[in-house]
Amino acid sequence: MSLPVFRAGxxxxxxxxxxxxxxxxFGQGDSACEVEVPVLTPAQMTALAERVRSASQRHLKARNxxxxxxxxxxxxxxxxxxxxxxRQQLAEWLPRCSGLAPDMVRLGxxxxxxxxxxxxxxxxxxxxxxxxxxxDEFQPRPKGGWAKAVGPDLLLHVWAGNxxxxxxxxxxxxxxxxxxxxxKVASAEPVFASVMxxxxxxxxxxxxxxxxxxxxxxxxxxQERVALALADVVLAYGGNDSLSALQQQVPVTTRFLPHGHKxxxxxxxxxxxxxxxxxxxxQQAALDVMRYEQSGCYSPQVxxxxxxxxxxxxxxxxxxxxxxxxxxxxxxxxxxxxxxAAAVATWRDSQTVQSLAHPEQTVLGSPEDAACVVxxxxxxxxxxxxxxxxxxxxxxxHLGDVPALLKDARQVLQTAGLAxxxxxxxxxxxxxxxxxxxRICAIGAMTSPEAGWHHDGRFSLLDLVRMVDIEASTELSAxxxxxxxx
Numbered sequence: 001m002s003l004p005v006f007r008a009g010x011x012x013x014x015x016x017x018x019x020x021x022x023x024x025x026f027g028q029g030d031s032a033c034e035v036e037v038p039v040l041t042p043a044q045m046t047a048l049a050e051r052v053r054s055a056s057q058r059h060l061k062a063r064n065x066x067x068x069x070x071x072x073x074x075x076x077x078x079x080x081x082x083x084x085x086x087r088q089q090l091a092e093w094l095p096r097c098s099g100l101a102p103d104m105v106r107l108g109x110x111x112x113x114x115x116x117x118x119x120x121x122x123x124x125x126x127x128x129x130x131x132x133x134x135x136d137e138f139q140p141r142p143k144g145g146w147a148k149a150v151g152p153d154l155l156l157h158v159w160a161g162n163x164x165x166x167x168x169x170x171x172x173x174x175x176x177x178x179x180x181x182x183x184k185v186a187s188a189e190p191v192f193a194s195v196m197x198x199x200x201x202x203x204x205x206x207x208x209x210x211x212x213x214x215x216x217x218x219x220x221x222x223q224e225r226v227a228l229a230l231a232d233v234v235l236a237y238g239g240n241d242s243l244s245a246l247q248q249q250v251p252v253t254t255r256f257l258p259h260g261h262k263x264x265x266x267x268x269x270x271x272x273x274x275x276x277x278x279x280x281x282x283q284q285a286a287l288d289v290m291r292y293e294q295s296g297c298y299s300p301q302v303x304x305x306x307x308x309x310x311x312x313x314x315x316x317x318x319x320x321x322x323x324x325x326x327x328x329x330x331x332x333x334x335x336x337x338x339x340x341a342a343a344v345a346t347w348r349d350s351q352t353v354q355s356l357a358h359p360e361q362t363v364l365g366s367p368e369d370a371a372c373v374v375x376x377x378x379x380x381x382x383x384x385x386x387x388x389x390x391x392x393x394x395x396x397x398h399l400g401d402v403p404a405l406l407k408d409a410r411q412v413l414q415t416a417g418l419a420x421x422x423x424x425x426x427x428x429x430x431x432x433x434x435x436x437x438x439r440i441c442a443i444g445a446m447t448s449p450e451a452g453w454h455h456d457g458r459f460s461l462l463d464l465v466r467m468v469d470i471e472a473s474t475e476l477s478a479x480x481x482x483x484x485x486x
Contacts (some may be wrong), residue, residue: 005442006093008190009038010197012092015049019044022215024187026097028335033096034188035190037215042226048212049182049230053154055209056180060150065125065135068175071116071204078199079188080113082106086199093191096260099334100292105164108291112165120451125176127452128461132385135177135465149465151177152255153234155224158246160237161188163237166464169455171196171234177464182227187236190215219241224249233257233464242319257463262297264413265304265382266429266443267399268316269420273309281419283317284444286323288417290331290372291447298415298439298446301385302392304402313395314362317375321364324371324389333370333389340388345385348372382409395397399428403435410436417443 003025011019020039027033060068079085083089085325090109095102114120125132129149131139134446138146155174159167167183171193174181185193217224224246228234235254236246240260250256266288272281288300291415298474303320306312336344348367351374355361360377380394382405396402399420413436420428429440438457439449452460479485 001098002437003203004033004096005036006033006089006191006302007036007457008185008194008213009215010194010201011038011040011048011213012055012212013306014038014040014048017155024190031096031099031171033093035093037185037190039216040214040223041458042222045223045226048135048214049154049227051209052180052212053183053230055155055207056178059161059206060175060178060180063178065176068178069118069125070173071122071200071207072116072172074122075196075199076113076116077202079196080110083240086195089195093195094189095192097189098164099165101334104291104331105460109165112168114316115449115451116168120170121176124172124452125461127454128459138468138470139174141469145475147418148468149462150179151179151465153180153342153465154231154233155179155181156227156231156234156367157181157183158234158238159183159186159189159193161190163190163292164189166237166296168196169460170237170459173460173464174235175200175211179233181463182231183211183213183216184227185213187215187218187364187468191209221249223459228254229277231483236466237370242271255463257458259297261412263382263384263409263412264300264417264446264457265296265302266300266417266446267402267420268305268443269399269424270306270309271315271421271424271464272419273306273311275310278316279319279475281443282311282319283323283444284419285320285417286327287390287444288418288446289324290322290327290389293334293389294385294391296447298449299387300379300391300415300417300443301380301387302380302394304394304396304399304405306397306399307397313393314375314377315342317362317364317373317393320391320393321369321371321373324373325365325369328370336388340386344372344386344390348374352473381405381407399424403431405434406432406437413437415439415441415446416447417441 021036022039023034023396025034078089133139134149138148141147157170183193193213197211201208228250229247231361234250235257236243243258243260247256266285268281305316315349352363355363362375364373374392376394416432416437418440
């Protein structure tokens with residue numbers, strides 16, 4: 001019996017029958033499928049990139065920002081409609097390719113897509129530009145003169161495949177700065193960007209040649225060099241080793257914006273550990289662990305829990321395991337690859353061995369559980385787990401002790417989920433920021449960043465543009481050449 005096949009990519013100006021297609025296999029049993037990805041020659045890649053560059057100058061650069069936001073909003077509204085054929089494609093193919101539970105994908109998509117509606121996009125722009133009209137035309141500067149923000153003619157996105165729909169962040173960012181887009185999908189998730197590009201072009205046909213979705217095998221230096229040489233800006237996601245290798249190929253005149261491996265964690269104060277409030281925090285913590293199997297850089301791998309609450313740190317760990325077990329029937333953990341299963345088993349076994357010598361450490365549950373919670377009764381430096389619903393719960397005397405435990409991970413810190421009182425919030429936030437954390441949110445919101453968040457502490461839009469200044473002297477000089485100046 002033949003498997004269902006999805007054809008990925010969006011390649012304006014190139015005929016499908018003139019391309020080479022490679023099939024990628026996904027899933028097992030009834031969910032098994034294949035995805036065809038395009039393999040372009042250097043000449044085809046060059047022609048495609050030049051088409052996108054030229055079309056974006058005609059059909060994006062001249063558009064005002066409000067009209068671009070309106071197009072994106074219309075497309076996102078359609079993806080939020082579960083009866084829309086594009087949404088139905090995502091509902092079918094994202095669970096097949098990711099292995100994630102359909103309900104997890106559905107709820108995750110809804111929460112994610114809502115952050116890209118028109119009102120949220122306006123906030124997105126306002127986060128980076130005090131005067132968003134700078135993206136449309138020269139605007140006055142307080143010290144005199146004028147300034148305009150100009151996006152790249154060609155923005156190359158190199159996307160990771162760890163979280164479904166993740167390409168939407170950078171794709172939308174590129175459109176908001178009016179950049180022509182060439183996006184390279186990951187072998188692990190080639191579907192979302194392909195569907196989104198086709199939908200945007202259906203909503204706004206004039207954008208038909210302003211974006212493209214391509215693929216090449218990771219590490220294919222010949223393909224990478226061609227694509228990188230054509231781009232004005234490269235925005236890349238992935239592991240640190242792959243990003244380092246990619247950076248070696250980027251021309252010195254091309255701006256390179258990498259987003260690599262990060263570590264995130266949660267913190268629970270004693271003030272949040274009453275019987276009623278504490279159980280709600282446990283439930284939200286379990287959701288943060290379950291979503292996307294901790295594959296996102298913002299997913300928690302450790303929870304630091306303060307002593308002194310009505311719920312002890314050990315009881316928090318026990319309740320967390322129970323909540324993860326309760327989520328399993330509706331949101332079953334995806335089938336693990338041999339490598340992933342081995343990593344999870346090895347991590348659990350190593351923690352079990354350590355617990356024999358260190359009674360303050362306890363491995364909760366059984367090896368048959370889909371989740372593994374390891375409790376540690378003394379302060380422990382932040383360290384990664386094997387993911388796939390593997391998590392530490394670490395007892396601390398006070399949350400103020402946590403920043404000192406982060407020092408060895410400073411370069412890879414990202415999100416801290418926090419459950420604490422208003423009096424504790426600002427002092428903790430100050431200490432976490434000084435320690436290297438770039439995002440602080442409520443537990444339960446760790447995997448759902450707000451629109452316009454400063455990814456890895458950087459600007460979503462400002463990093464993509466170049467500023468063009470008209471200095472005050474130019475304006476004054478022009479006055480001397482006016483007809484009325486004689």
